[in-house]
Amino acid sequence: MHAPPRREFADMATRVTGAEEMIPSRAKLCEMFRRMLRVRAFEESASKLIAEAKLPGVLHNCIGQEATVVGACMALRDDDYMTGNHRSHGHPIAKGVSLAPLMAELFGKSTGVCRGKGGSMHLAAFAAGSLGESGIVGSLMPVAVGAGLSARLRDTDQVCLCFFGDGAANCGPFHESLNLAAIWKLPVVFLCENNGYALYTPQAQSTSVAHIAQRASAYGIPGAILDGQDVLAVYSGVMAAVLRAREGGGPSLVESKTYRYCEHYEAGGPANPPIYRSEHEIAAWRARDPIRLFAAHLQSSAAIGEREIEAITSEVLAEVDEAVAFAEQSAAPNPSALFEDVFT
Amino acid sequence: MHAPPRREFADMATRVTGAEEMIPSRAKLCEMFRRMLRVRAFEESASKLIAEAKLPGVLHNCIGQEATVVGACMALRDDDYMTGNHRSHGHPIAKGVSLAPLMAELFGKSTGVCRGKGGSMHLAAFAAGSLGESGIVGSLMPVAVGAGLSARLRDTDQVCLCFFGDGAANCGPFHESLNLAAIWKLPVVFLCENNGYALYTPQAQSTSVAHIAQRASAYGIPGAILDGQDVLAVYSGVMAAVLRAREGGGPSLVESKTYRYCEHYEAGGPANPPIYRSEHEIAAWRARDPIRLFAAHLQSSAAIGEREIEAITSEVLAEVDEAVAFAEQSAAPNPSALFEDVFT
Amino acid sequence: MSYITYQQAAKQAIIEEMRSDHRVFVMGEDIQVYAYADVMEEFGPERIRNTPISEIGFFGAGIGAALTGMRPIIEGGFSTFLYSAMDQVVNQAAKSRYMFGGQASVQLVIRLNVSYATSSAAHHSDRPWGLFAQVPGLKIIVPSTPYDAKGLLKSAMRDGNPVLCFDDSTLLSSSGEVPDRDYTIPLGAAEIKRAGTDLTIVTLAATVGHSLTAAQMLAGDGISVEVLDVRTVVPLDRRTILDSVTRTGRLVVVDVAPRMCGFASEVAATVAEEAFQHLKAPILRITAPDVPVPFSPDLERLMYPTPERIHAAVRKLYMKWGRSARRDLDLYHDSGERQLPDGNASSLP
C-alpha cells in the first residue's frame, strides 16, 4: 500500500537551509492557495465536460496532487523553466499560465495555448517558462537537462523544474538525465510526483528501491522526500533545491509523496477500472486533502481569514467558468492549420 | 587518473561467502591460465594481422584485461549464458569457444563462428552459451536480463553473465536492465569491466559516482569492487555473485577495476591517438600485468610449475597459429550468403 | 466459429498458443490487471508478466528470452512507444540472426496499438509500418479483420523471426466470424477482397474497409475496382499486386500513414518498375499528409482517407485515365501545394 507520508519526510528537506525565500510572504500564500484551487476547479470542470463528451480525447487529472504541483512551481521565478508529463494540467496552471487558453486547448480550439494541436497531454506556454508536457513517459527529462544547460551557457541563473512520475523513475531517460545533470552540475530540480502508481502498477512492483529519492546516491546529488500533501513542505523542500541549483550547486532529486484521487485517465463513458487499490487507501489519502489541509493551516495561522478564502474560491470558480465560456465560443482551427507549424 | 586497485577491493567480495566452488581446483587453475594466455595470444596475433592489413574492419582488443574476462567466465558453468560488447574477443574465448572459428570470423570467412557476417564486434557462439557481442554500447544488457528471465521460466538454474564497460554505465539500457533484473530477482551478474576509459573519456568525466558498483544501491542489489588484475579475486568475486544468482538471490553489480594497454581500437595504418592518459598510468598498470601476476602466484603457491607454464604457453601459441592457418585457408563466403540468415 | 471482435480474436490466438506451448509468454505494462486479467488464474504472473515503464528493458528481455529458446510476446502499447526501444528492435531483434550467421532465432512478436483518429495528438498516433519496413530483418503484419488478426498472429508467433504486429485501433472492436480451431494465414499472402477489372486498390488495415465501400460506390459509377489487402507489409506479396495491376492497368494505393517513403511509395515504386508496360494511368497514392497528428478533431479528421475521399479520387483519376482517356492529356495534375488524402494534390513543397 502506498501510505500517506509521515511528518518527518518534510523535515528532511526543510532542515536543509534556512534562506529567506523559504518563508513565503502572505501574498505568496494567497497565490499558492489560489493556484491550488485553480488546478482543482479547472480539472473538476474539465472532468465534467469530458463526461458530457464535450471534450475530445482523454484527460489525465491530478486532483489530489495540487500541493505538490503548486508548491513546487511556486518555488520558481517567473523566468524559470518547467517541463511536465502526461498528467499535465496542473503544471502550467501552477506556473501561472491563465486558464482560458489552457481550457481552449482541451477543446482543441484555435485559441488554445497550442492552437488546438497539442491538447490535454501536450500543453505548453513558453512565455511562462512552461516548455511542454508530454505523452511519452520520461521523455522530457533530458529536455529539462537541456534547459538547464542552456541557462548555464547563456549565463543566466534560471533553473528548470522537471516533473516526472514514479513510473518514469525506471526508464532510461531518467538515468541519463540525472547523470548528465549531475556531472555537469546543471540547475535542474527533478521532482518526482510519486502518487504510488503508474497506471495500475504500484510503485513497489516496478521499482527496486522503496523511495525514488534513494536513487540520488547513484548520481552523487542530494535526495529528499517531501510530504506531497503539504504545500508548504513541498514549497520549502523544492525551494531548497532551487536555491542550490541557482547558486551553482547542481541538480537535486526531490520526491513528493502524493496521491491521485481520480482514475489514471478520464474519457467519455464509464471508466470501469480494474481493482488495483483499496477504498481504505483512497480514504486515508483523502483525509489529508491538500487543499483542506492548507486552508486549515492558513486559518489557524491567521495568515488568511475565512472570508478571503471564500473570496478566492469564488474568483477561481468564476475564472474557470469564463475559461470554459471562452473555449466554447472560440473557433475551431482553420483547416489550413493542419499544414502550419510543421516547420518554421 | 585511473589507479590500479588496492587489495582491499578484492577482499570485499571474497568475504561474501565461503562456498566450495570459490576455491578453484588445480585443473581449473590451469584452465584459467590457459584461457588468459589464449586471449592474449589471440589478440596479439590479430593485432599483427590487422597491422599488415590482413584483416578487414577494426579490432577492439582487451589485452591487459584478461584476468577480468577469464576470472568472470570461469565462474560460470558451460551451460550458463554470457553477453558481451564491442571489446569482444576475450569473452567467447574465456567462455571456452575454440579459437579457429573465432579467428576465421575476424577474417570474414565462411568458416567463421558467424559465417563471416558478424566480424570482430559481433562474435557469438550459442552452443557455448555466448549469446553475442555488440557494436552498440549497452545494448546487450537487457538481452542478458532476458536470458536470465528465460532460465527462470524454463526452470533451469542457469545464470547469465553480462559484460559491460564503464562507459555503458551511463546509458539508459543499464538502468532499465538493472531495475528489471532486481525487481524480478533474475539470475544475472552484471560485470563492469572498468578500464577507466570510454574511448578517450575518463570515467570520472562521464560518471556521477566514483565507483560504478556504488550504483547497486539504486537497485537494492549487492555491489562489489574487484581487483580486476587478479584473476582469482575476480573469480571468487564473480563466483559469489553467480552462486547467489543460481540460488535465487537475484542479480549483483560487480565492478572489476582493470586496464586496456592498447588503444581503443586497432586498424591498419598508424593509430595516432590523442593524448588522454599518461605514460605513468600505463606503466603503473603494466606493472600489475594479470598474466604475470597469475603466473607468479601459480608458481609461488606451487600449484603449477614453470615447466607446465611453458608447456601451456607453447600449446596456446600453436593453437593460435593453427587458428590463423585455418582462417587463412578457409573460403570466403559464397555470394548467396548475402541473402541467407535474414530470416529463418 | 464464433462472432468475436478483432481484439478478442488476437487474444484468442495468443491464449491458444500459450496453452499449446509453454515457451510462449507475454510481457507488457499493466497487462495483468487489464488486457489479460481474465486469464491470470490460468497462466499466472510469470507467464503474464507486468513490466515497469522500461521499453528498452523489456523489449530487450524479450529478445534475450527468444535467443534462449522462449517465444515471448511483447505488448508494446502504443506504436509511438516503439521508438523508446528502437535500438533493441532495429539493432538487436532485426539484425541478430544475420550478424550471428544464423545461430540466433529471435522468435518474438511485438504487438503495437496503432491508435489514430481519437484526438490523442502526435505522441499517441503514429502509423509507422512504413518506417519499420526500411529495416531489413523485421517482418510486419497489419491485420484488417478478426479472422486475419487471429490467423496472422498465429503465423507470426510460429514464424521464428521478429514480427511487428500493428493493430489498427479503429478496428479493435469490429466483429467477424472467427474459427474456434487453430488456423494460420501465411505471411506474405495478400488477399483479393473484391475482384475488379478497371483499377486496383492496394491497401491495408482500416482502409481495406473504406476501400471496399468506395469500390461499391465506384461500381455505381460503372468503374470496376479490385481491392487488395496486403495483410503483411513485410514480406510484401508483390506477385499478387503485380498480377492485379497487369489485369486492371491502374493502381491506387491507400494508407493512413504519412506519404513520404511509406508503404504507398513502395507499392507504387514496385509497380512502376515491374508492371509499367501494363499501366494505363498514373499511379495514385491516397495517404495522410506528411504532418504530425494534431489534437483537434477538426484538423485530424482532414488527415485520413475515407470512403468518400477514396471514391472521389479514384473517380477523378478514372475520368481522366479511363478506358477511352487520351494518354497525352495533361489535365490530371493540379499542382496543389499540399497532399490531402483526396489524392488530389501534388506533394510539391
Added chain:
Amino acid sequence: MSYITYQQAAKQAIIEEMRSDHRVFVMGEDIQVYAYADVMEEFGPERIRNTPISEIGFFGAGIGAALTGMRPIIEGGFSTFLYSAMDQVVNQAAKSRYMFGGQASVQLVIRLNVSYATSSAAHHSDRPWGLFAQVPGLKIIVPSTPYDAKGLLKSAMRDGNPVLCFDDSTLLSSSGEVPDRDYTIPLGAAEIKRAGTDLTIVTLAATVGHSLTAAQMLAGDGISVEVLDVRTVVPLDRRTILDSVTRTGRLVVVDVAPRMCGFASEVAATVAEEAFQHLKAPILRITAPDVPVPFSPDLERLMYPTPERIHAAVRKLYMKWGRSARRDLDLYHDSGERQLPDGNASSLP
C-alpha cells in the same frame, strides 16, 4: 577558395557559425580530444562539450537547449546510434513545434556518420535517410561534395528546424574547392550535376559520383544521361525531378540504402504519380538489397551500386526501352529472386 576535404568543409561551416553566433555549441562523445581538439582553445569545454555515452540524454539536452534559445549541434556518431535516441528525435524534436502550436523552435542539427563499405558489419553501417523521411517534422540533408557539405550545413544550422545531416563516410576525405566566405545552399534544391536527354538518374551522397562516372560510360554507348543530386531528402525537390523526367522520359534512382520504403521508392512513386504521361520506360531502382550489412568484405562489396553496376543496369534498361523500343514488349523483367544493385532483379520474395 580552398581545396579542402568534405570533412574539413563541414567543420568549417560549424566553426564559422560558432564564431558568428555564441548560441551555437556542439555536443558529442569524445569530441574535445578528437574531432574538435584543434579549436578547444578558442571555444573551450562549455561550447565543445564532451558527453557520456547517453544518446537519449544529450540528444534530449540538445532539444531542451534549442527550445530555450540555443542552437546546438549534436555530433551523433554513427548513424546506428540514432536509434538509441529515437524517441527524442521522433517524438520530441520532430513534433514539438507542431504539438505546441508553433511556440517551439527546435533549431537543432544532428550530424551522423553514415559509414558503410568498411567491414564494420550491421551495427555500424545503416543508411537510414529513408527511414527518417517517414517522420514528418524532420529535415534531412545528405551532402555529396565538400562545397555542399559546408553550404547545406550552414543552411541547416540557420533553418530553425531539426535537421539530420547524414555524412557519407566514403566521401569524408574527398576534396574540392570550397569558398572561404560565408555561403549557403538552400534546403530543397536539387542540383543537375550533368545534363542529358535520354534518361534521368536521381541520386544522392556517394552514388552521385558513381552515377556521373556511369553517365560518362553511357555517353560512350550513345545514351545521354542527366544526373540529379537531390542534396536534401526532406524537403525533396520534386519539381526539378519531375521537370527532368518530363524531358528525358526515363528514370533511374540510385541509392546505397535498402530498397523497401526507401528514398528510391519515394522518388519512383512521385514520378509514377506526377510525370506518368512522360514516362517512356519502367522506373528502375538501383539500391542495396534488403539485408543487414554483413562483415565480410566479400559479401559487403556485392551490396552497393557501383559505376559499373549503374552503367550495366541503365544500359540494359535503355536497350529495351530506348528511343525505338516497343512499349508492349514484356522482355525486360527477369524474375530474379533477389534484389542486387545491378537493378537487374525483381524483389519478389
